[in-house]
Amino acid sequence: MAYSDKVIDHYNNPRNVGSFDKSDADVGTGIVGAPECGDVMKLQLRINPDSRVIEDARFKTFGCGSAIASSSYVTELVKGKHIDEAMTIKNTVIVSELNLPPVKIHCSVLAEDAIKAAIGDWKKHHEDGEPAAAEQRKAQEG
């Protein structure tokens, strides 16, 4: 199968590869997929607790070239967005930006899920009544 130029570009020059400190309270971490299925995506978002804007993003992906490109693109896409807006990002945006063929749609779904998982993780520290707990943990680990 031939890859689109955009997939190749993201694969060759992936944006924002790396990791943030998982225990940082401002960081939401989403890990989706499973190694037995051949795809695991880790997306981390640094979210400003006051403005709730995504200030930075990092990813690491085990998966095909389209999965790597999808997660790389997503790190660019979410930066500067409010988390409410980021929660509405649909995989179809990724599909059309990267020209993914039908067999690669699930790679984009995974990237959409990763955004939701990362924001969900951040919210756990900031909304479910226990922001303090996260702060405390951070202090201990720091």
Add this chain to the structure above:
Amino acid sequence: MPKLPIYMDNHATTPVDQRVLEAMLPYFSEKFGNAASRNHSFGWEAEEAVDRARGQIAQLIKAKSKEIIFTSGATESDNLAIKGVVEFYKEKGDHIVTCVTEHKAVLDSCRALERAGKATVTYLPVDKYGMVDPDAVRKAITDRTVLVTIMYANNEVGTIHPVAEIGRIARERGAVFHCDAVQAAGKIPVDVDRDHIDLLSISAHKIYGPKGVGALYVRSKGPRVRITPQMDGGGHERGMRSGTLNVTGIVGLGKACEVAASEMAEENRRLLDLRDKLQAGIFERLDEVSLNGHPTERLPGNLNVSFAYVEGESLLMGLHDIAVSSGSACTSATLEPSYVIRALGVSDELAHSSIRFGLGRFNTEAEVDFVTDRVTHEVKRLREMSPLYEMARDGIDLKSVQWKAE
């Protein structure tokens, strides 16, 4: 630097050898006769060429010329052998013994017979190297077994089965032994008498011949083996396979066998050196790589490795100027990782990470060096991008993680 792209997928297909091409050329427009035309020189010329090819093929596998039946390729040979035996010997029994790592042409022929209620099938497991235990074959054979079908060497991991022993057991128990020797004939010494083979499939395009032509060896004596034809028509090939013979293709298959037979020993030494160099280079320069297949009982040109924490298709993408293949689900239409690699007991994760290198007649040492460098570089790069590599380095046991798969 070698010329790019590099072809290292010689289990999938091979380029036509120049000598083979030259042998074929006159038979397109100059000597175009139908080998079945018995009453003019055009037909005789074609028939003569076909007979010469029969001899060349027979010599490669130590058979007799008249025991060679031409087909459209090994898929047809496998179908004809399996369905033909089951149908012919239906009064005697209906049981087949095969193994889980066979090619789809064999497995799906067996399944079709099962579905049609014409046979029951035992699918033997393989050990961690991909090898069938002859003792398991012995135990699986019953009074109703009419056919044992086990391949000579596997097309993904290269493991060479103990064929002579399996053949002896089948012969003792009165079952017909069919062997898919597509990856072995022309690569390693095959001898239908020594190996007690009754039916044997070969394909031209795996041995530097053209695509779309193959042959089935059918034993004529000690014992004579019978098959029911699977195609009705003009009764060519002694009634076993109707259809005007593909004379050009057959000439190519014959020549390919002749070249393979005369150069096998030298070619094997050369391929083994290249393969061992590739293997050693990869294993020295990368950690957490594992070999899929038998360490020694393996086709000389085969190297199948899993690169832990790196998904196979993404690695293929990084190796865009090198043609190899992967057992990863992402490269398959079914989104399932290779059933062959899984049958060795390799985890799904490592099956997704497998790459098959298939070295052949035209690969060079410079290409092996280049591939070693590129593979090492890409695997390291992709591992830096892999969340699994990071977790493993942090001491997290990946098996203990609760994955949120869809």
